[in-house]
Amino acid sequence: MTDTLPKLKRNKSTAVSDKDKARRSAMKRAAKPRLAASILLVRGAPGGEEILVGLRSSKHDFMPDVYVFPGGRVDPGDSRVPAVDTLNPRTKAILEAAMPTSRARACVLAAIRETWEETGFIIGEPEGYRPYGGTHPSWISFSKAGLAPDLSEIHVIARAVTPPYRPKRFDTWFFMTRLSDTQAARDFADSDELLDTKWVSLKDAKALKMHAITKMMIDVLAQYLAAKTPASAVPYSRFERGSFKLDPFPARD
Numbered sequence: 001m002t003d004t005l006p007k008l009k010r011n012k013s014t015a016v017s018d019k020d021k022a023r024r025s026a027m028k029r030a031a032k033p034r035l036a037a038s039i040l041l042v043r044g045a046p047g048g049e050e051i052l053v054g055l056r057s058s059k060h061d062f063m064p065d066v067y068v069f070p071g072g073r074v075d076p077g078d079s080r081v082p083a084v085d086t087l088n089p090r091t092k093a094i095l096e097a098a099m100p101t102s103r104a105r106a107c108v109l110a111a112i113r114e115t116w117e118e119t120g121f122i123i124g125e126p127e128g129y130r131p132y133g134g135t136h137p138s139w140i141s142f143s144k145a146g147l148a149p150d151l152s153e154i155h156v157i158a159r160a161v162t163p164p165y166r167p168k169r170f171d172t173w174f175f176m177t178r179l180s181d182t183q184a185a186r187d188f189a190d191s192d193e194l195l196d197t198k199w200v201s202l203k204d205a206k207a208l209k210m211h212a213i214t215k216m217m218i219d220v221l222a223q224y225l226a227a228k229t230p231a232s233a234v235p236y237s238r239f240e241r242g243s244f245k246l247d248p249f250p251a252r253d
Helices: 018-025 076-080 089-096 101-119 137-143 202-206 212-226
Strands: 034-043 050-056 071-073 155-161 170-178 194-201 234-240 243-249
Touching: 034 101, 034 212, 050 101, 050 202, 071 101, 076 101, 089 101, 089 155, 101 137, 101 170, 101 194, 155 212, 170 212, 194 202, 202 212, 212 234
Parallel strands: 034 170, 155 234
Antiparallel strands: 034 050, 034 071, 050 194, 155 170, 234 243
16 A cells, blocks of 8 residues: 655645634633544446535534535444445545544544535445434434445545634545445435535636635545555645644654
8 A cells, every 4th residue: 555645735724713712812812623534435447436515504603605515423323323344444444543443433524424424425324224223313314225334335535623712623525425326316415514515627626616615625535536546545634833734644754
């Protein structure tokens, strides 16, 4: 497995709304980042891939009115959901360099759940299906479709932590999965969280109104798709000592 990371430009976006400046100044210390997951669903033949994006509602207090990929915070209930398979070895190794095994699995499951909540798109298969026996409403509705989460084809591609000068922060892991034609034909729809949900080419996606880190992830995806073998580390974007850093994770000796 190669350790060559994609060549990327560091995120230099530091624009903060007056509202967020006021909220942050009222805080005694920087908010602790919450674990989150986002996923790039990929369809189409190599060289002509499209991804699913949606416009975040203006009601959101985090990144409103911009196009994003499905995603959100990891919930405690995500760790108890039955799946048809397990994490692939590369994704498992990278995630577990930062968190316990159960938390790593929950992170991937959160990406699946958030996709279901925000778009109605199911990342799951009937083989090995077991009904969900918990109380989380989203997982209950997911399970009623007769599909179980499909984990092994979800690949981690990056990590990004919200800067400390923002009032709300997330430690977000970005994933991708390439869909078969049958999977890609599944229904999806707008929700209270994501509007104007649609498939767009990677080039057209970057022309949409997006946060800088979202556009960076499109570049990460493009280079991941072009690589013959994925690297054993992922790009890790964060803000330290007054500037953005972009290094491999896990760190190399």
